[in-house]
Each structure stands twice: as C-alpha cells, then as structure tokens.
Amino acid sequence: xxxxxxxxxxxxxxxxxxxxxxxxxxxxxxxxxxxxxxxxxxxxxxxxxxxxxxxxxxxxxxxxxxxxxxxxxxxxxxxxxxxxxxxxxxxxxxxxxxxxxxxxxxxxxxxxxxxxxxxxxxxxxxxxxxxxxxxxxxxxxxxxxxxxxxxxxxxxxxxxxxxxxxxxxxxxxxxxxxxxxxxxxxxxxxxxxxxxxxxxxxxxxxxxxxxxxxxxxxxxxxxxxxxxxxxxxxxxxxxxxxxxxxxxxxxxxxxxxxxxxxxxxxxxxxxxxxxxxxxxxxxxxxxxxxxxxxxxxxxxxxxxxxxxxxxxxxxxxxxxxxxxxxxxxxxxxxxxxxxxxxxxxxxxxxxxxxxxxxxxxxxxxxxxxxxxxxxxxxxxxxxxxxxxxxxxxxxxxxxxxxxxxxxxxxxxxxxxxxxxxxxxxxxxxxxxxxxxxxxxxxxxxxxxxxxxxxxxxxxxxxxxxxxxxxxxxxxxxxxxxxxxxxxxxxxxxxx
Numbered sequence: 467x468x469x470x471x472x473x474x475x476x477x478x479x480x481x482x483x484x485x486x487x488x489x490x491x492x493x494x495x496x497x498x499x500x501x502x503x504x505x506x507x508x509x510x511x512x513x514x515x516x517x518x519x520x521x522x523x524x525x526x527x528x529x530x531x532x533x534x535x536x537x538x539x540x541x542x543x544x545x546x547x548x549x550x551x552x553x554x555x556x557x558x559x560x561x562x563x564x565x566x567x568x569x570x571x572x573x574x575x576x577x578x579x580x581x582x583x584x585x586x587x588x589x590x591x592x593x594x595x596x597x598x599x600x601x602x603x604x605x606x607x608x609x610x611x612x613x614x615x616x617x618x619x620x621x622x623x624x625x626x627x628x629x630x631x632x633x634x635x636x637x638x639x640x641x642x643x644x645x646x647x648x649x650x651x652x653x654x655x656x657x658x659x660x661x662x663x664x665x666x667x668x669x670x671x672x673x674x675x676x677x678x679x680x681x682x683x684x685x686x687x688x689x690x691x692x693x694x695x696x697x698x699x700x701x702x703x704x705x706x707x708x709x710x711x712x713x714x715x716x717x718x719x720x721x722x723x724x725x726x727x728x729x730x731x732x733x734x735x736x737x738x739x740x741x742x743x744x745x746x747x748x749x750x751x752x753x754x755x756x757x758x759x760x761x762x763x764x765x766x767x768x769x770x771x772x773x774x775x776x777x778x779x780x781x782x783x784x785x786x787x788x789x790x791x792x793x794x795x796x797x798x799x800x801x802x803x804x805x806x807x808x809x810x811x812x813x814x815x816x817x818x819x820x821x822x823x824x825x826x827x828x829x830x831x832x833x834x835x836x837x838x839x840x841x842x843x844x845x846x847x848x849x850x851x852x853x854x855x856x857x858x859x860x861x862x863x864x865x866x867x868x869x870x871x872x873x874x875x876x877x878x879x880x881x882x883x884x885x886x887x888x889x890x891x892x893x894x895x896x897x898x899x900x901x902x903x904x905x906x907x908x909x910x911x912x913x914x915x916x917x918x919x920x921x922x923x924x925x926x927x928x929x930x931x932x933x934x935x936x937x938x939x940x941x942x943x944x945x946x947x948x949x950x951x952x953x954x955x956x957x958x959x960x961x
Contacts, residue, residue, distance in 0.1 A: 477519060477520045478517040478518065478519060478520065479496060479517070479518045479519075479520055479663070479664035479665075479667075480496070480515060480516075480517055480518075481494055481495070481496055481515065481516055481517075481518050481660075481663065481664075482494070482495045482496075482500045482513060482514075482515050483513065483514045483515070483516065484500050484501055484502075484511040484512070484513050485511060485512045485513075485514075486504035486506070486507065486509065486511055486512070487512070488504075488507060488509070489504050489506040489507055490674060490675030490676055491504060491505070491506065491672065491673070491674060491675070491686070492672070492673045492675075493511070493670065493671070493672050493673075493690065494660060494663060494670070494671040494672075494673070495670050495671075496663050496664070496666070496667045496668070496669060496670075497667035497668065498643060498667070498668055498670055498692075499692075500513060501690060505685075505686050505689040505690060506686075518660070518663075518664050519664070520664050520665065521661035521662065521664045521665055523665070524626045524627065524630050524661075524662065524665075526626075526627040526630045526631060526634075533706070533707060535706075535823075536706045536707075536821055539730055539821070539823075539922065540921070540922050540923070541922070541923040542920065542921065542922070542923050543919065543920065543923050548920050551916045551917075551919055551920040552916075552920060554912070554916060555912065555913045555916045555917060555920075558909040558912045558913055561905070561909050578875075578878070578879060578882060579879055579882050579883045579903060582872070582875065582876070582879045583879075583883075583902075583903055583906055585868060585872065586872060586910075587906060587910065589865070589868050589869065589872070590910050590913075590914075592757075592865065593753050593754055593757045593865075594753060594757075594913075594917075596756075596757040596760050597752070597753045597754075597756040597757040597760075599760050600756035600757065600759055600760055600816075600818075602715075602817045602818055602819050603715040603716040603718065603719075603725070603815065603817050603819075604715065604718075605711075605712070605715050605819075606715060606718050608714050608715055608717065608718050609637070609638060609641055609711065609714060610641070610693070610694040610695050610714060610717065611641045611642075611643075611692065611693040611694045611695070612637060612641060612642050612643070612693040612694070612695050612696075612697055612710060612714070612773075613643050613644075613645055613687070613688075613691030613692060613693030613695070613696050613697070613776065614632050614642070614643070614644045614645070614696075614697045614698075614699055614710075615645050615647070615683075615684060615687035615688070615691065615696060615697065615698050615699070616628060616629065616632070616644065616645070616646040616647070616687075616699050616700075616701055617647045617649060617680055617683030617684055617687070617698075617700075617701065617769075618646060618647060618648055618649065618651065618655055618659070618683075618701035619648075619649040619650065619651050619655070619677065619683075619701075620651045620652060620653050620655060621651075621655055621701040621702055622651070622653045622654040622655045622657075622658050624701065624702045624825065625646070625655055625658050625659060625662075625701050626658045626661065626662055627704065628699065628700075628701055628702065628703060628704060629644065629646060629659070629662045629666070629669065630662065631704045631705055632644055632699060632705060632710075633666055633669075634707070635705050635706070635707055635708065635709055635710050636707050636708055636710075636711070637710040637711060639668065641693075642668060642693075642710075643668045643669075643670065643691065643692060643693060644666070644668065644669045644670065645670045645672065645686075645687040645690055645691050646659050646662075646669065646670070646671050646672070647672040647673075647674070647683040647684075647686060647687055648671070648672065648673045648674060649674050649677055649678060649679070649680070649682075649683045650674050650675065650676045650677030650678065656671075656673055659671045670690060672686055672687070672690065680769070680800060681786065681787060681800065682787070684698065684769075684804075685783060685786070685787055688776060688779050688780065688783060689783075691776065693776060694775070694776060694777075695714060695717060695773055695774070695775060695776060696773065696774045696775075696776045696779060697710060697713060697771075697772070697773045698767075698769050698770075698771070698772050698773070698774070698801070699770070699771055699822075700769055700770040700771070700824055702732075702824060702825040703729065703770045703771055703822050703823070703824040703825075704732060704822060704823050704824075705727075705771060705820075705821075705822040706821045706822060706823075709727060709771075709819075709820040709821050709822060710820070712727075712817055712819040712820035712821075713725055713727050713771075713772075713773045713817060713820040714773070715817065715819075716773075716815045716817055717773070717775065719813070719815075721762075721812060721813050722762070722775075722812060722813045722814070722815055723774065723775050723778040723808040723809070723811070723812025723813065723814060724764075724767045724772060724773065724774045724775070724778070724805060724808055724809075724812070724814045724815075725767075725772065725773045725814075725815055725816070725817060725820075726751075726755055726759075726764055726766075726767045726768060726771075726772045726814070726815070726816040726817070727771040727772060727773070727816075727817060727820035727821065727822055728751050728752070728771075728816070728817070728818045728819075728820060728821050728822070729747060729751065729768065729770050729771050729821075729822050729823065729824045730744060730747060730748070730821070730822075730823050730824075731743050731744035731747055731823065731824065731825075731826045732823035732824055732825050732826075733825050733826060733828065734826075734924075734926075736828050737828060738929055738932060739826075739827070739828060739829070739830060739833060739932075740826050740827075740828055741926040741929040742929040742930065742932045742933045742936075743826040743827070743833075743933075744826070744924070744926075744929075745915060745918050745924075745926070745927060745929055745930040745933065746930065746933050747826075748918045748921070748922065749914045749917075749918065749930075751816070751818065752818060752921065753914065753917070755816040756816060756818065757865075758814075758816070758862065758865075759814075759815045759816035761858075761859055761861065761862040762813030762814060762815055763809065763813070763814065763858060763859075763862040763866065764805070764809075764814040764815060764816050765802070765805065765806070765809075765814075765866060765869070765870075766801060766802045766805050767801055767804070767805045767814060768801055769800070769801040770822065770824040771820070771822040771824070772801070774804075774808065775812075778808050778811075778812060779804070779808070782804070782807040782808060785807060786803060786804055786807055789803060800843050801843075802843045802844065802847050803843065803846065803847055806847055806850070806851045809851075810854060834940075834941075834944070837941055837944060838944055838947065838948050838951070841944060841945050841947075841948035842948045842951070842952055844870070844873075844945075844948075845945070845948055845949055845952060846952065848870045848871065851866075851870075852867065852870070855867065873942065873945055874945065876942050877942045877943050877945070877946070880938050880942060883900045883903035883904070884900045884903070884904065884938075885900075888900045907934065907938070908931075908934075911930055911931055911934045914930065915927045915928065915930035915931065918930065
C-alpha cells in the first residue's frame with residue numbers, strides 16, 4: 467500500500483506549541499491532540515498557536531527507487547557459484563572440527579584455549595543449525611495503531627529523509643503517528659523536524675532544551691504516543707515500503723512483547739570499514755537473531771528498527787528510567803536494557819521481512835566510540851539478566867550464557883593462543899597450539915562471510931576478515947576499557 471501526500475487547502479499549517487518552562491520541554495503538534503500536562507512534572511502545559519508556511523517537498527528516493535534498492539540488496543549469485551561457496555564453507559567447517567579433534571591432547575597443557583575454542587566452535591555451528599529452522603512471522607494482515615519514535619541529536623543532514631521515508635512506507639495514515647524528539651541538538655535538526663511537520667499532520671515534534679540522553683528521548687515518545695505498538699527508528703535509518711506492516715505481524719502472538727526488523731548498512735559502498743560492518747550486520751541478524759527468534763529469546767532489539775507493545779514498555783518504564791549503574795543514576799538505559807526488561811515476561815522475535823538500512827560509522831574513531839558504548843551496555847546487562855535467564859528453556863538459556871560470558875575471557879584466550887603458546891612451543895619443542903587456534907578462527911570467519919556472499923551476492927564478503935582481525939587486535943580488549951568507563955553517558959556516535 468502506497469501512502470499519498472496530504473492535500474492542504476492553504477499554504478499554511480496551524481501548529482500548537484505546548485511548553486513546560488521548568489522542565490525545558492516543548493511539544494509541537496499539528497493536527498494530533500495536544501497534550502495538556504508535562505510528561506515529567508505533570509503540570510499544565512502553556513499553549514500557543516502559530517501559522518507556519520508549508521515547507522517545500524523534501525527530496526528523497528521515490529517508492530519505485532526504494533523498491534529497486536531493496537531488490538538489489540539481495541541478488542544471489544548463480545547456482546553453480548552458490549553451490550561452490552556452500553561446498554567451500556562446509557569443507558572449512560569440517561577442517562575446523564578436525565583441528566579441534568587433532569589438538570585434543572593439548573587440553574591438559576592449554577585447557578583455557580582448548581576449551582574456549584571448543585565452546586566457541588560449537589556455539590557458532592549451533593547458531594547456523596538453529597537459524598536454518600527460522601520461519602518469519604506469517605503475514606495475517608494485522609494493522610494495529612502505531613507510534614513511530616525517532617530520537618535525534620545533531621542529525622540535520624538526514625532527519626528529514628528519515629521522516630519522509632516513514633510516512634512513505636505505506637502504513638495507513640489513520641493508524642500511524644510519528645513522534646520525533648530533538649535531544650538538545652546544536653545544529654538545525656529542530657528546524658528540519660518542524661519543516662517536515664508542516665507537511666505531515668500526524669507528526670509530533672518534541673524539543674528538549676538541553677540534552678537528556680537517548681533513554682529520555684524514547685521515554686517521552688512512549689508517554690506521548692497513542693499507538694498500541696511503538697516502533698523505534700534511528701534518526702539515520704531509512705525503512706522500506708511495507709516494512710512497518712511486516713514488523714507488526716509478529717504481534718499476532720499475544721505472548722510476543724517485541725519484534726526486531728532487519729537492517730543493512732545504507733552506506734556500505736563508502737569504504738572498507740562500512741563494507742565490513744555490512745557483512746557483520748548480516749551475520750548478527752540473519753544468523754544470530756534468527757537463531758534466537760526460534761525460541762523467542764532475541765537478546766537485543768536494535769534501536770535502529772524494532773517494535774514493542776506499548777503496554778509492555780509502560781509496565782517497565784519507571785524501572786528503565788531509574789536504572790542505576792554502580793549506585794548512580796544516569797542515562798544508562800538503551801535498547802538492550804529495555805529488551806531484557808520485557809524479555810523477562812514476554813517473547814522477543816525477529817522478522818527478516820521488515821527491511822531498513824542504517825548509516826554506519828565511516829571513520830575508525832567514530833566506530834570505536836560506538837563499540838565502546840555498546841560494550842558498556844552489554845556489561846551493564848549480563849549480571850542483571852543472568853539472574854533470571856536460567857528460567858527460560860535450557861537451550862536458549864545456555865546459548866545466552868555462552869554468548870554473554872565468552873567475550874569477557876576472549877582477550878586472555880587470544881593472548882594465550884597467539885603469544886604465550888608459540889613461545890612455550892618454541893622453548894619446549896612442543897605443538898604450537900596458536901596455529902590450530904588461528905586456523906579455527908579463520909575457518910569460522912570464512913564460513914559466515916561466504917554465507918553472506920551466497921545469500922546476498924555482495925562481493926565484498928572478504929571484508930568480514932577485516933572485522934575478525936580488528937576485533938582480535940583491538941576491539942576485544944576495548945571491553946576492559948568499557949568496564950573502566952562503565953558510567954559513560956554519551957550517545958557514542960552523535961555529535
């Protein structure tokens with residue numbers, strides 16, 4: 467279903483401005499009901515009205531261009547090449563298993579490296595096997611009312627296109643509202659939002675006078691939103707036609723509290739770093755999230771494109787907002803922590819039918835800051851969730867514990883395998899366990915990168931090795947830096 471532009475009889479839009487001076491919050495509404503109380507202090511909001519000139523139509527890809535882009539994202543290679551890729555992947559996987567069996571005698575001398583390699587290998591293989599059983603939620607034509615939340619800070623260059631793509635996604639206008647939150651931006655982000663509002667009566671713009679953090683941007687959107695479902699979209703994420711409808715189909719199961727869509731990297735062609743992230747994104751969604759979805763235990767609903775039952779979020783909102791880290795309040799809540807609060811009582815699933823693209827970091831410094839923020843989020847959650855995850859089904863529970871705890875010891879394992887083991891082997895004249903470990907890592911990397919190529923046809927599959935090498939050399943160790951800076955409150959990649 468394609469949405470049609472709203473037709474105005476005049477070139478003016480009547481905007482209502484609702485302001486709370488004490489909390490520094492202003493809510494701008496067009497034709498949606500104006501809030502009467504501040505979402506923070508609950509005091510009456512001061513209201514004023516103004517007529518704003520109708521903004522020019524924003525330039526962004528047409529629906530036809532968006533559909534062509536969506537089709538180009540997944541152009542599988544010829545059958546003979548796909549068969550060759552699959553054969554090579556299976557052979558490399560068999561080689562990795564053989565190397566593990568061959569090095570069984572080293573378990574006594576290097577138990578940490580050997581056991582870790584075994585567990586990691588079994589974990590990755592199990593992800594592929596379980597992901598092969600994944601089936602996306604069946605389309606039943608379910609169309610509840612939806613509030614799309616778009617938090618934003620210093621994204622003037624892309625926010626207008628993000629909003630226009632939401633309205634052009636084809637969801638029925640009478641069931642859709644968009645709440646866009648300006649989190650204290652210092653550029654022209656707010657002006658871009660207000661320009662878009664003149665053309666879209668069901669767009670609500672919230673302006674924070676000062677930066678409050680991502681958790682408050684989401685929370686105020688949930689409180690002001692009126693939809694039965696809440697869809698979270700990053701300010702630099704572009705959704706494809708039909709994706710909101712696809713995202714909603716997971717909620718036909720009343721035990722489901724959240725649904726993850728699928729994101730590829732919009733700017734993958736920019737450089738090696740963005741291509742590397744595109745390969746990694748595919749694996750994290752199509753293999754990892756698909757495997758978790760089979761048991762309804764997706765561990766993180768990414769903020770770039772996911773949906774929640776609004777009642778589920780409201781139930782845990784106070785706990786989420788008032789979370790503490792090391793005894794201190796702060797803007798610590800994020801997508802992972804919200805996901806886990808809902809996962810306690812509901813299923814969380816993934817649909818690969820709801821597609822979007824998101825802009826990934828293009829510079830290593832920006833990427834490192836993003837990874838540090840994600841690492842802090844991961845560290846804050848493992849202890850809390852570990853207290854109750856064992857109550858879930860044994861298979862997803864064991865998988866979760868393996869996935870969450872292995873990264874903590876991985877830097878030590880890498881050092882033991884690639885630095886300590888070769889030195890010991892040289893001095894004692896024994897077997898070099900480091901070579902077996904490295905070959906195993908390369909084999910597993912080749913398997914998931916070739917899987918990416920076979921499924922998408924994107925020829926830069928080999929950049930997945932750049933991810934593996936950069937992770938082993940630097941980003942695995944960054945976890946300890948994240949632990950030392952656990953109280954960090956920054957958005958990470960925002961200005």
